[in-house]
Amino acid sequence: MSGKADPRPAGEGTTSRTRLDRGRGALGPALELVHTGRAPTRAVLTAELGVTRATAGAVAAELEALGLIRVDARPGAAAGSQGRPSHRLSVAEDGPVALAAQVHADGFRAALVGLGGRTVATTPGCEAVDADPAKVLGSVVAAGAELLRETGRRCVGAGLAVPSAVAEPEGLALNPLHLAWPAGAPVREIFAEQVRAAGLPGPAFAANDVNLAALAEHRHGAGRGSRDLLCVATGHRGVGGALVLDGRLHSGSSGLALEVGHLAVNPEGRPCHCGSRGCLDVEADPLALLTAAGRAPGPEMSLLKQADDLIRGQYDDPAVRTATETLIDRLGLGLAGLVNILNPDRIILGGLHRTLLEADPDRLRAVVADRSLWGRSGGVPILACTLEHNSLVGAAELAWQPVLDDPLAALA
Numbered sequence: 001m002s003g004k005a006d007p008r009p010a011g012e013g014t015t016s017r018t019r020l021d022r023g024r025g026a027l028g029p030a031l032e033l034v035h036t037g038r039a040p041t042r043a044v045l046t047a048e049l050g051v052t053r054a055t056a057g058a059v060a061a062e063l064e065a066l067g068l069i070r071v072d073a074r075p076g077a078a079a080g081s082q083g084r085p086s087h088r089l090s091v092a093e094d095g096p097v098a099l100a101a102q103v104h105a106d107g108f109r110a111a112l113v114g115l116g117g118r119t120v121a122t123t124p125g126c127e128a129v130d131a132d133p134a135k136v137l138g139s140v141v142a143a144g145a146e147l148l149r150e151t152g153r154r155c156v157g158a159g160l161a162v163p164s165a166v167a168e169p170e171g172l173a174l175n176p177l178h179l180a181w182p183a184g185a186p187v188r189e190i191f192a193e194q195v196r197a198a199g200l201p202g203p204a205f206a207a208n209d210v211n212l213a214a215l216a217e218h219r220h221g222a223g224r225g226s227r228d229l230l231c232v233a234t235g236h237r238g239v240g241g242a243l244v245l246d247g248r249l250h251s252g253s254s255g256l257a258l259e260v261g262h263l264a265v266n267p268e269g270r271p272c273h274c275g276s277r278g279c280l281d282v283e284a285d286p287l288a289l290l291t292a293a294g295r296a297p298g299p300e301m302s303l304l305k306q307a308d309d310l311i312r313g314q315y316d317d318p319a320v321r322t323a324t325e326t327l328i329d330r331l332g333l334g335l336a337g338l339v340n341i342l343n344p345d346r347i348i349l350g351g352l353h354r355t356l357l358e359a360d361p362d363r364l365r366a367v368v369a370d371r372s373l374w375g376r377s378g379g380v381p382i383l384a385c386t387l388e389h390n391s392l393v394g395a396a397e398l399a400w401q402p403v404l405d406d407p408l409a410a411l412a
């Protein structure tokens, strides 16, 4: 809580004020516990917050009054942590939502995402991205605004996922190379302008798509319970990485940490747009797989889907199998380097990397183990991302964060 001086005379209302302050300070942590599924009952909430049952009850009631959670009033309906009946807690099914937007090399999509990472509505993916960021972001915000009108939901804010490093504090998309956007485009400001122009309330945020995928998976998916979570994923093009430390995204001093796409994994490999050659970005993404398998990329669907379909549907084809193994080896080499530097307790893989893992998990784990420090870090679990549209869910997390930090202030 803040250290502001209290204007009231000493002694006046101290006890009730202290209880109120403590309760208010617990609102955010309590909401985060319900949001991330770690407090399914009021008994667990009480234990996790370390407060009295009365305080936990007041906090849950306040969150329910704000329309954020539901408290099952029938105490017999669910068992508590010690087998005692306890009120069941869940996010409100009809509560507010965040507007989430994602732009990638093969299109864009908008969604409404409630607490708990629950996607309430999505637009179909659109498949053309204009070279002018304002046009694309205007279209995606308009699509999101239409979803809000259709559903009648209250909006807490908006978040945008982009396939580029986003420099902070300005919110500049530094390298949107697969989008034909100008390098350094002020995407957060452009997005915020479009959100305001559409008459939508709340703040607007923007961040790198793989960072957001990692945040979403940590809170709601394959990363739950991890302390040092490394996420590596292909977007539709290129390769990104992210690290979640103690529940917070580690984005570095200016938002540019974990640009793992430019680790060299093939010294004789193809030239990369960064100026080097053989980078993970160009050696282990969907286009690299199609090329290695001798397939010409078709224009009819996204490269990610084409590469995914090839592995899932034609793995018996020797050329496809060899190409898949080649990419697994390159990915494993990159992961081993990252594991040796970062010492994560879990690795999660998204996009095409998830498909590579599922195609031959033993091979990938063996490559990482072979090259890890003293064979020790080879034991780190490597799992597939589990959330559908995890970058969109992560974009919504940005918009939810002020509510999670201070529900009363954010919804006032």
Ligand SMILES: [Zn+2]
Pocket: 261, 262, 263, 272, 273, 274, 275, 276, 277, 279, 281
């Ligand atoms: Zn590179």
